[in-house]
Every structure is written in C-alpha cells, then in structure tokens.
Amino acid sequence: MDVREQLNILGRMGENPSFAGKIREINRFPLMARGIDILQINLGRRCNLSCRHCHVNAGPDRTEIMERPILEKCLQVLETFPIATIDITGGSPEMNPHLEWFITEAARLNRRLIVRSNLTLLCEESYRYFMNVFVQNKVEIVTSLPDYLASKSDRQRGQGSFGKVIAALRELNTRGYGRKDSGLVINIVHNPVGAYLPGSQAALEHEYRERLRTEHGLSFSHLFCITNLPVGRYLDYLMESGNYEDYLRTLWHSFNPDAVDHVMCRTTLSVGWDGSLYDCDFNQMLGLTVNHGAPDNIMNFDMNRLKHREIVINNHCYGCVAGSGSSCQGATTGA
Amino acid sequence: MFYYYYEDAFHQVIFKSGIYCYKLKDKGESHHYPLATYYDKKNYIFRGAKMNYYEPKDLVDFPNIAEWAADQGNKFFEYYGAATGAGKLTEREKSLIALTVAVTQNCPYCIDAYTTKCMSLGISSEEMMEAAHVGAAMMAGVTLAHTTQMRKIIKKKEM
Numbered sequence: 001m002d003v004r005e006q007l008n009i010l011g012r013m014g015e016n017p018s019f020a021g022k023i024r025e026i027n028r029f030p031l032m033a034r035g036i037d038i039l040q041i042n043l044g045r046r047c048n049l050s051c052r053h054c055h056v057n058a059g060p061d062r063t064e065i066m067e068r069p070i071l072e073k074c075l076q077v078l079e080t081f082p083i084a085t086i087d088i089t090g091g092s093p094e095m096n097p098h099l100e101w102f103i104t105e106a107a108r109l110n111r112r113l114i115v116r117s118n119l120t121l122l123c124e125e126s127y128r129y130f131m132n133v134f135v136q137n138k139v140e141i142v143t144s145l146p147d148y149l150a151s152k153s154d155r156q157r158g159q160g161s162f163g164k165v166i167a168a169l170r171e172l173n174t175r176g177y178g179r180k181d182s183g184l185v186i187n188i189v190h191n192p193v194g195a196y197l198p199g200s201q202a203a204l205e206h207e208y209r210e211r212l213r214t215e216h217g218l219s220f221s222h223l224f225c226i227t228n229l230p231v232g233r234y235l236d237y238l239m240e241s242g243n244y245e246d247y248l249r250t251l252w253h254s255f256n257p258d259a260v261d262h263v264m265c266r267t268t269l270s271v272g273w274d275g276s277l278y279d280c281d282f283n284q285m286l287g288l289t290v291n292h293g294a295p296d297n298i299m300n301f302d303m304n305r306l307k308h309r310e311i312v313i314n315n316h317c318y319g320c321v322a323g324s325g326s327s328c329q330g331a332t333t334g335a
Numbered sequence: 336m337f338y339y340y341y342e343d344a345f346h347q348v349i350f351k352s353g354i355y356c357y358k359l360k361d362k363g364e365s366h367h368y369p370l371a372t373y374y375d376k377k378n379y380i381f382r383g384a385k386m387n388y389y390e391p392k393d394l395v396d397f398p399n400i401a402e403w404a405a406d407q408g409n410k411f412f413e414y415y416g417a418a419t420g421a422g423k424l425t426e427r428e429k430s431l432i433a434l435t436v437a438v439t440q441n442c443p444y445c446i447d448a449y450t451t452k453c454m455s456l457g458i459s460s461e462e463m464m465e466a467a468h469v470g471a472a473m474m475a476g477v478t479l480a481h482t483t484q485m486r487k488i489i490k491k492k493e494m
C-alpha cells in the first residue's frame with residue numbers, strides 16, 4: 001500500500017475521535033518536543049527478512065540505503081550536540097556497507113550506542129564478523145523475538161527465523177551479551193503476533209526469561225513490549241484480515257492519557273535513508289517529515305528549531321499511548 | 336426461526352438459523368454458505384449493526400455497567416480488579432481461569448476479552464485449549480455428579 005493510501009485509511013476513524021481531537025480534550029495539543037536525547041538513524045529499507053508486521057515494509061528487494069555523506073553529517077551533528085543516545089535501525093543495518101565504519105566512529109563519541117539487528121544475518125559467514133564489531137564497540141543490541149514459541153514467531157517473521165535468532169543469541173551469550181556484569185546488553189523486543197495489544201511487560205519478561213533459560217539455556221538483559229502500529233505491512237495485514245476497525249477501536253479504548261507525556265517523539269529525532277528528518281520511524285514510513293517550520297533534512301540541521309518543534313501527529317499515534325504506552329524502548333508507563 | 340438481514344454497498348446478506356445467502360449487489364450473483372464459512376470470509380455477521388443481540392463492540396460498554404447503581408457497580412469493579420489482578424497466582428494463571436469460566440458459561444464478551452488477554456500475555460493456543468478442556472471436563476463431571484440426586488430419587492420412588 002502506498003503512503004497516500006495508508007494515510008487515507010488512517011484518516012477514517014468512524015465513530016472514534018481523531019488522535020488530535022483526543023489529545024486536545026486533555027489539553028495536550030499541540031504535542032511538542034522536549035529536546036533531542038535520541039538520534040535514531042534508519043540506515044535503509046533493505047532487509048533479509050520480510051516480516052508480516054514490519055512498519056518499514058522492508059525486504060530484500062528494497063534499494064533505499066543511507067549513503068556515506070549523510071552518515072558523516074549525522075556524526076557531525078552528534079559531535080556538536082550532547083545527544084545521549086545513537087539508535088541505529090533499518091531494515092537490516094548490517095546490509096548497509098558503511099555500518100562497521102559508522103559504529104566505530106560513533107563509539108568514539110562515548111554515547112549510548114544501540115543497533116537494532118534481527119540477528120538472523122549474523123549466522124551467515126559473510127556477516128559473522130559483526131559479532132566482533134558489536135562486542136568491541138560495546139554496542140547495545142536490540143533484537144526482535146515476537147514469541148518464545150518457534151511456530152508463532154516464524155508465522156510473523158518467516159520460516160526458520162526463530163532458530164537463527166536462537167543460534168545467534170547463544171553465540172552472543174557466550175561472548176558476554178545478556179550476562180550480568182559483562183557490560184554487554186542485549187534487549188529483546190516482543191510484539192504481538194496478530195491483532196491485539198501486548199500484555200504486561202513485566203509478566204512477559206518473566207515468561208520469556210524462564211522459557212529461554214529452560215528451553216534454550218539463553219539469557220538476555222530486558223524485554224521491551226512494542227505495540228504494532230497500523231503502518232506499512234502491519235496495516236496491510238489488518239486490512240486483509242478484517243481486523244482494522246476492531247484494532248483501531250481497541251487502541252482508542254485503551255487510550256492512556258499518562259502515556260501522552262511519554263511518547264518517544266518528544267525526545268527523539270529520526271533520520272531517513274536520504275537524510276530527511278522525522279519525529280519517529282513510523283512517521284518516516286508514512287512520509288510525514290518534521291513540519292511546522294523545522295528544517296526537514298539533516299543537511300540543514302538546526303538544534304534550536306528542532307528541539308522544541310511541534311510534532312506531526314496522525315491517528316497511528318494512538319498506538320504509542322494505548323495501555324502501558326509503547327516506544328522503541330518498550331512500555332512508557334508502569335508496565 | 337430467526338431471520339437476520341444485513342446490507343452494505345456490495346452485499347446483501349440474509350441468514351436463518353445458520354444458513355445464509357449473500358448476493359454481490361451489482362453482479363446479482365447469489366451464494367449459499369454455512370454460517371461459519373461466511374464468518375471466516377468476511378467477519379460481517381458481527382459487523383452488521385442489525386445482526387445480533389451480542390455485538391463485539393458492546394464489550395466496550397462493560398466499564399459503564401455501574402450506570403444507575405454507581406455505588407454497587409463501583410464496589411463490583413474494585414472487587415473485580417482485586418480478584419483478577421496478580422496476587423499469589425500470576426496474571427497468566429488468573430487469565431486462564433477466567434477464560435475457562437467464560438467458555439463454560441458461554442459469555443461471548445468474556446470469551447473475547449480473556450482470549451485476547453491470554454494472547455497478550457503470550458499464552459499459547461495449546462495452553463488455552465488445555466484450560467478449556469479442564470472446563471469441559473468439570474462441566475461433564477458436575478453434570479454427572481448431579482445424577483446422584485436423580486438416582487437417589489429414582490431409587491426412592493421406584494418399586
């Protein structure tokens with residue numbers, strides 16, 4: 001589905017009020033950024049997997065890849081401003097030929113450095129060296145494992161993907177990842193395999209820990225629950241399965257006013273493969289660049305105009321404030 | 336016999352006691368399917384406003400059941416929260432118990448709510464089905480245990 005069609009569908013809220021209307025009711029409109037603590041850099045849409053919930057619509061045939069001049073500009077911005085966290089995502093970041101260089105340069109800045117990897121590539125001979133790159137640069141890894149059952153996880157991410165994640169996790173564990181006191185952090189993302197919201201993050205983390213320990217002998221640092229937002233391939237799934245209306249209604253009825261103050265866009269700036277700037281990765285996939293006068297490409301980065309920008313919202317934003325709230329770091333309120 | 340009728344821009348649907356017929360309006364084609372097939376295909380039976388006493392969207396009315404008796408209603412919600420929240424039993428265990436009660440009591444709202452909650456908590460289909468069998472076995476056991484009363488009366492009254 002192209003972006004215009006997605007926005008059209010999101011615009012149809014039926015009897016439910018729009019997100020803008022809803023936050024206006026609780027005096028949170030307009031939604032304003034509080035600063036930039038996280039620079040989330042999307043290295044491109046190419047991926048070895050084609051997960052059914054992917055909001056990026058990523059896959060092996062995508063060609064969009066962030067080029068070196070944009071990455072250099074990201075480094076320059078990071079050097080200039082004390083942005084605490086560098087969050088590298090994709091696609092598969094490993095499929096961007098500049099990743100190793102970028103990680104090495106970014107690590108020198110001494111910030112929290114995150115790479116979102118699906119781990120499955122690390123099992124391939126030509127990508128194995130990234131395990132060393134991650135360890136040497138103390139990269140914090142975030143990986144997706146939608147369920148601790150192979151059959152369920154594979155339904156979402158493709159046959160055999162669960163086994164590869166488990167194999168990579170095992171090797172990362174032996175290198176210290178997910179082990180107490182090693183300083184090497186690996187967090188797992190849980191997201192629902194279907195049209196429902198994630199349950200309590202604490203309860204799910206407990207269950208994941210037990211299952212992965214007893215059934216596979218594995219450990220990890222923390223579990224992040226992330227709500228699937230009705231964007232990209234997940235929106236296709238909702239439409240095709242006849243779940244869209246119910247899902248939107250569920251999001252709307254789970255609206256948590258406290259979560260509005262904690263949406264990640266208030267402290268994040270997202271960079272697209274071509275340098276375009278967005279309030280978050282979801283807005284990026286909907287083509288909603290930062291607006292309201294702020295510069296919309298990293299080449300024209302202007303901290304003063306970006307740090308308190310007005311955020312571009314639409315009805316997919318309901319996903320970030322449903323239940324315990326959701327962000328790239330998991331639940332945003334008491335989970 | 337019940338007749339239901341539902342219509343949208345593309346379909347006319349009529350069904351009676353599990354058999355229905357739907358027509359693609361502009362093409363004038365008619366199809367007959369068993370209820371379950373149609374439900375799988377389009378989900379319209381529960382979407383059509385005129386279709387049923389039980390509507391999935393009525394589930395969201397649950398928080399309003401304190402209407403007209405707020406005092407008792409609020410006390411119920413307080414109790415409901417305390418009873419179903421994690422305690423010595425985990426939220427998972429309590430959700431499976433609640434789901435089991437819901438299926439044995441045929442409550443579509445609770446089945447919807449607790450199936451979804453179990454999925455949200457990462458409970459597998461196999462675990463839910465096992466719990467449902469506990470409920471089914473209990474219902475059978477409860478039924479058969481009550482034949483004791485029946486057998487006692489028969490034995491007392493028959494020559």
Ligand code: SF4
Binds near residue numbers: 048054091
């Ligand atoms: S969800 Fe992640 S791993 Fe899956 S296709 Fe999208 S980018 Fe690739």
Ligand code: SF4
Binds near residue numbers: 264266
């Ligand atoms: S979808 Fe993006 S813009 Fe909307 S609330 Fe979530 S993080 Fe903010």
